[in-house]
Amino acid sequence: MTPSLDISQFDYELPQELIAQSPPPQRGDSRLLHLDSRGQLHDLQFPDLLSLLRPNDLLVFNDTRVIKARLLGRKASGGKVEVLIERITRSDQALAHVRSSKSPKPGTVLDLADAFQATVLGREGELFLLAFPEPVLDLLDRHGATPLPPYIEHAAGQEDEERYQTVYAREPGAVAAPTAGLHFSDALMEKIDALGVQKAFVTLHVGAGTFQPVRGAIEDHVMHSERFRVPADTLRKAQAARQAGGRVIAVGTTSVRSLESAAAVCSPEQLAAGAALPDSIEDDTRLFITPGYRYQWVDALITNFHLPQSTLLMLVSAFAGLEPIRRAYRHAVQSRYRFFSYGDAMFLESPDTIL
Structure with missing residues (x-):
């Protein structure tokens, strides 16, 4: 962790009206802010994600299912x-x-x-x-009842039961949705297949602590514990994607935390060296990613916009750079993007990504 980090570096002003209170009419009817590897910003629509993907890329989804908690x-x-x-x-x-x-x-x-x-x-x-x-x-x-986030002001209804759930959810246990996945429709998933882009899954049961801001000094913060599972096949697909010139693209910060937590058991170097793997890597994780962290399994990231002073804002800042993320969030506010769980998305490329 970089010693000079201060919580004020992860704060920003957000007008209340930009907090999305309901999903868009259809899955994928969202905007997509692309922060490329050179730090340039591009205003897109979510279906434009297809133009950012390449054959041999691997999309890693979190297949947890939200329970009526x-x-x-x-x-x-x-x-x-x-x-x-x-x-x-x-x-x-x-x-x-x-x-x-x-x-x-x-x-x-x-x-x-x-x-x-x-x-x-x-x-x-x-x-x-x-x-x-x-x-x-x-x-x-x-x-x-469906446990909507604290910043959504209406009680959960029938629409929320369907839309606060990804189309590929299958493992019950989460009390909050892996919201980057909410943009994906069945039709978009089929188009991704047609591009030659591979898919793989992890499971992380998202807890209510995901909405808690960091209080006090960053170095003293203790993450809430969440259960995750990464099949060995997912890591092998990730290794194969990289060997074929593709990228490992995490869909959501929960996929990031699953993959990077699995790296403690098997890093890309270990897998390349022929490390033996169990059928799955399963454990509790309290992984806290802040600027200075070296990512091992993730080359690009699809994510929604995150709460001020949150651990997730720190995670994306560690991935794309603190200043590029601050600039991207200022642009998103000025351009009236919709924020948080039912809001718009970002596609982040690591500054280290070679195009």
């Missing part, structure tokens, strides 16, 4: 309670954020969704361990 209810005392599932730890237990007038103690019974009861077993830091009478995923599917 939000539940409303009451304690036995009558006080209101809101539960946001953070992670399912076993079929009938989960760690959760619990909001109420007073923190519930172990043994507290929560009446949720006027349908079932959950019991507080204990506490792990800011999270509460809850026991459920049936498999958690089944109960959430029937009684939960």
